Amino acid sequence: MDRVRCAAPLHVPRPAGPWHGVRDNLAVLGNALVYTTWSEWLPSVLTTPRLRELLGPDWDRYRRTRDAVVRYRFAASRLLIKYTAAAALATPPEYLDLAYRLGGRPYLRGFDQIELSLSHTGDVMAVGLSRTGRIGVDVEPADRFVRLDLLETQMLTPVETRELAGLPEKERAVRTLRLWTLKEAYSKALGQGLRLGFKEFGFSPSGRLRAPDGRSATRGEWGFATHPVMDRFLLSVACHDTGLNTAGDTSVETMLDRGFLSAMTRPPDPDQK
Amino acid sequence: MTAVVPAAGRAAQERPGVLDAGEPERAARLEEALGDPFDPANPHGHQALLRADDDREVPEATEALLARAGLAAEFVPHDLGGRLTDLEQLARVLRPLFRRDLALGYGFGITSLFAASAVWTAGDPRQQRTLADVLLGGGRVSIVHREVAHANAILRNELTAVRTPDGGFLLNGRKDAVINAARTDTFVAYARTSPEDGPGSHSVLLLGPEPPRSGEVRRLARAETPGMRGAHFSGLELADVPVRDSALVGEVGDGVSLALRSFQISHCLIPGTVLAGVDSVLRQAVRAATENRPDGRPARRGQRALAGVFADLLACDAMAVTGLRALSLVPQDAYLLAAAVKYTMPDLLREDLEELATVLGARGYDRGPLYGGFQKLGRDLPVAGLGHSGTAVCQAVLVPQLSTLARTTWFRSDEPPADLFRPGAPLPAFDHRRLAHFGTEDLLTATLIAAADRLDAQRSHGPLHDTLASIARMFVDELRILRARCTALSASGSTAFDPQACALADRYALVLAAAACLGVWEGQAGGDSFLARPAWAVLALSRIGRRLGAPVPETPPEVDQEVLAEVLQRCREGRSLDLYATQLAG
Numbered sequence: 001m002d003r004v005r006c007a008a009p010l011h012v013p014r015p016a017g018p019w020h021g022v023r024d025n026l027a028v029l030g031n032a033l034v035y036t037t038w039s040e041w042l043p044s045v046l047t048t049p050r051l052r053e054l055l056g057p058d059w060d061r062y063r064r065t066r067d068a069v070v071r072y073r074f075a076a077s078r079l080l081i082k083y084t085a086a087a088a089l090a091t092p093p094e095y096l097d098l099a100y101r102l103g104g105r106p107y108l109r110g111f112d113q114i115e116l117s118l119s120h121t122g123d124v125m126a127v128g129l130s131r132t133g134r135i136g137v138d139v140e141p142a143d144r145f146v147r148l149d150l151l152e153t154q155m156l157t158p159v160e161t162r163e164l165a166g167l168p169e170k171e172r173a174v175r176t177l178r179l180w181t182l183k184e185a186y187s188k189a190l191g192q193g194l195r196l197g198f199k200e201f202g203f204s205p206s207g208r209l210r211a212p213d214g215r216s217a218t219r220g221e222w223g224f225a226t227h228p229v230m231d232r233f234l235l236s237v238a239c240h241d242t243g244l245n246t247a248g249d250t251s252v253e254t255m256l257d258r259g260f261l262s263a264m265t266r267p268p269d270p271d272q273k
Numbered sequence: 274m275t276a277v278v279p280a281a282g283r284a285a286q287e288r289p290g291v292l293d294a295g296e297p298e299r300a301a302r303l304e305e306a307l308g309d310p311f312d313p314a315n316p317h318g319h320q321a322l323l324r325a326d327d328d329r330e331v332p333e334a335t336e337a338l339l340a341r342a343g344l345a346a347e348f349v350p351h352d353l354g355g356r357l358t359d360l361e362q363l364a365r366v367l368r369p370l371f372r373r374d375l376a377l378g379y380g381f382g383i384t385s386l387f388a389a390s391a392v393w394t395a396g397d398p399r400q401q402r403t404l405a406d407v408l409l410g411g412g413r414v415s416i417v418h419r420e421v422a423h424a425n426a427i428l429r430n431e432l433t434a435v436r437t438p439d440g441g442f443l444l445n446g447r448k449d450a451v452i453n454a455a456r457t458d459t460f461v462a463y464a465r466t467s468p469e470d471g472p473g474s475h476s477v478l479l480l481g482p483e484p485p486r487s488g489e490v491r492r493l494a495r496a497e498t499p500g501m502r503g504a505h506f507s508g509l510e511l512a513d514v515p516v517r518d519s520a521l522v523g524e525v526g527d528g529v530s531l532a533l534r535s536f537q538i539s540h541c542l543i544p545g546t547v548l549a550g551v552d553s554v555l556r557q558a559v560r561a562a563t564e565n566r567p568d569g570r571p572a573r574r575g576q577r578a579l580a581g582v583f584a585d586l587l588a589c590d591a592m593a594v595t596g597l598r599a600l601s602l603v604p605q606d607a608y609l610l611a612a613a614v615k616y617t618m619p620d621l622l623r624e625d626l627e628e629l630a631t632v633l634g635a636r637g638y639d640r641g642p643l644y645g646g647f648q649k650l651g652r653d654l655p656v657a658g659l660g661h662s663g664t665a666v667c668q669a670v671l672v673p674q675l676s677t678l679a680r681t682t683w684f685r686s687d688e689p690p691a692d693l694f695r696p697g698a699p700l701p702a703f704d705h706r707r708l709a710h711f712g713t714e715d716l717l718t719a720t721l722i723a724a725a726d727r728l729d730a731q732r733s734h735g736p737l738h739d740t741l742a743s744i745a746r747m748f749v750d751e752l753r754i755l756r757a758r759c760t761a762l763s764a765s766g767s768t769a770f771d772p773q774a775c776a777l778a779d780r781y782a783l784v785l786a787a788a789a790c791l792g793v794w795e796g797q798a799g800g801d802s803f804l805a806r807p808a809w810a811v812l813a814l815s816r817i818g819r820r821l822g823a824p825v826p827e828t829p830p831e832v833d834q835e836v837l838a839e840v841l842q843r844c845r846e847g848r849s850l851d852l853y854a855t856q857l858a859g
Contacts, residue, residue, distance in 0.1 A: 089772075092772075095772045095773050097776040101624055101820070102581070102624065102820065103628065109779045109780070110668070110776035111775060113661040113665075190627045192628070192631050197631070197634050200637075201635065201638065211639075212635045217638040219499065219652075242656070242660060243500055243652075244425040244655065244656065245425055245426035246423075246425050246662070247423040247424055247429075247662070249423060252772045255422055255775075256665060256668055256770060257422040257665065258422065258470045259419070259421070259471065259475065260669035261669050261673055261770065263530050263533055264670060
């Protein structure tokens with residue numbers, strides 16, 4: 001099969017879009033990646049009369065959150081997910097029920113044509129969407145201060161440690177941070193977050209998933225990419241392809257088969273035993 | 274057919290309150306013949322099966338063994354000379370296979386049953402005889418699906434059939450990925466016979482096994498799927514292939530309805546068999562978690578995942594087996610439950626695999642016999658469930674009925690027969706012809722409501738009992754919310770649907786899963802077995818409740834501990850991690 005191709009991140013400054021790039025990437029590549037800033041989306045949180053409908057079951061959590069900044073950021077991130085998904089599903093965002101799996105991964109209840117992942121740090125928020133399989137995203141400040149020694153002992157495989165050992169410290173820090181975001185993205189794609197031991201899997205310099213001993217760990221069903229965003233963030237994405245060659249059409253309106261629906265709603269045939 | 278077919282085989286297990294007639298002897302024989310999966314020298318063990326998967330080859334030695342065992346007869350109804358009497362038994366007979374390799378289970382066979390089901394359901398005696406002879410003779414039958422909405426590679430494109438002056442049909446068209454298309458001459462095709470979309474758009478036609486009088490049946494290139502790499506999918510193209518009128522199964526225009534009737538079998542059988550693959554991976558995870566641990570107990574970090582996944586497997590089994598039993602006991606009312614089983618469980622099992630990744634750690638990337646099955650199952654499972662196309666088929670069944678269910682059924686219907694919830698208890702013979710796809714009897718909500726009442730009436734039977742009562746009540750509350758929301762949906766009657774109904778159908782299916790667990794738990798009452806005690810049901814229901822986003826009460830720590838103790842003990846004793854606790858080879 002073709003190696004998975006991860007879409008480049010698109011900046012979407014407000015709920016009104018533009019969304020056509022997301023739909024195009026989803027149709028052509030099978031996945032899409034969106035980023036924006038909290039400050040760009042905040043006005044929508046403050047002014048929408050439909051916030052309660054848009055947050056759905058998350059409304060309670062929103063109301064319970066005392067710290068105003070945390071509360072608004074939470075709402076902005078949920079709006080970003082819902083509007084992004086709504087663009088893909090061609091349905092109003094308030095119709096979507098954002099639910100959470102046991103490990104915490106968000107998903108759209110009842111609409112498994114799309115999987116999604118969210119990450120935010122500082123002012124930036126990012127959402128990944130996929131129609132081919134699991135997806136995970138992670139965004140970190142590119143200038144994040146890292147205790148290299150600590151990070152290395154906690155998350156690098158022996159092979160990764162060896163590969164980074166000879167590099168100048170600055171480059172080592174850049175590469176380590178990239179590995180960190182890749183590992184976050186992959187474990188979020190699996191819905192496991194930090195429960196997945198980060199020393200138990202690794203990445204090659206070209207971004208391929210490897211076992212700790214350096215052997216290739218997949219057969220091409222995963223794609224990974226890292227992008228600089230807004231000059232000061234690093235955004236990594238992990239995209240899975242189950243290989244089912246799913247339909248490019250992800251809209252809600254067309255998802256239920258008309259033949260089955262019409263047969264289900266036909267009055268019972270009196271002859272049927 | 275006789276009314277009751279007792280499971281031949283080992284002596285019934287002596288468990289008080291439990292009516293399990295015992296593992297069917299042929300399941301036990303198959304498990305024994307397939308042998309220790311972890312033995313690298315076993316030609317049917319994980320090592321050999323993984324190698325075949327690596328090479329994209331059918332595991333020939335194992336297929337030969339299955340052929341010698343006459344496994345295909347399991348897919349043929351008893352009155353046609355086969356061994357198919359009820360679907361619960363069939364699932365048990367197939368689990369030894371699915372514990373080792375999903376692709377083998379699909380490729381050898383189970384897909385032959387999916388194909389043949391339309392003929393067992395509505396075929397005439399001659400058509401049934403033809404298919405029975407093909408299968409009993411060691412052959413296969415392939416299903417050629419019609420194209421459904423949001424189709425993936427397996428469901429995309431379709432055949433069309435045009436009436437010919439002699440009363441027959443002329444078939445044309447192609448499919449991209451038909452399992453075993455290159456390994457059979459017998460096809461059950463859902464072909465378009467009307468250009469209009471609607472309930473009568475398609476008809477079922479039986480093609481083969483004799484070569485066509487003219488035209489051409491072309492096998493196209495092998496479709497190399499990333500999952501089930503060893504199974505043989507290939508393209509199929511028909512060019513002006515004539516079939517006689519006698520190839521028509523049922524009436525013209527019956528195709529969609531026949532799919533709705535016969536798919537109930539696969540809807541229950543798929544979860545009821547593929548869970549055995551997750552059973553194997555859970556055992557591998559237990560091995561990984563207990564290896565080199567002095568006390569044989571996993572570190573705290575892995576305990577929760579092991580107990581949780583085991584509880585999910587029991588929940589999956591409870592729902593699948595209830596569905597499989599419903600097909601024998603109440604076939605006219607089983608279709609909603611069947612759709613809910615298929616809708617909910619493949620996804621839940623995939624989530625479980627990912628949770629086990631945290632326990633397996635680096636071993637999860639190993640390709641050897643001990644742990645290699647994990648990556649393979651991770652690839653195979655999405656193909657088995659067919660992803661979004663598969664769930665959308667189930668949603669198309671559930672969504673149109675929600676409004677009517679809410680208005681006329683929930684909180685009004687009577688409890689189903691208690692035998693529905695007794696895994697292993699004898700069943701009346703399954704009769705394909707009685708499958709229906711109308712009616713609004715959902716079977717399980719009445720059980721949920723009544724079980725919650727019974728639990729409430731028995732409060733103070735112990736803290737776990739009380740927790741179970743609270744969780745059961747929570748699901749009844751959820752059903753009440755669903756009733757209000759679904760009553761507000763516009764009544765069915767056209768192909769338009771409210772997008773919000775899709776999320777409601779998801780929640781309804783989870784409520785049915787909880788109801789099945791409660792039913793099976795109550796069905797064990799009177800015993801003191803692990804399944805009769807409340808711990809597993811508390812854990813299974815609390816995980817289902819959390820998936821609903823419902824306010825699940827905190828579960829006491831002894832719940833995890835008791836479920837963990839059972840999974841560790843079963844692994845030590847080599848018993849399966851499903852409702853039956855079957856003795857395993859190796």
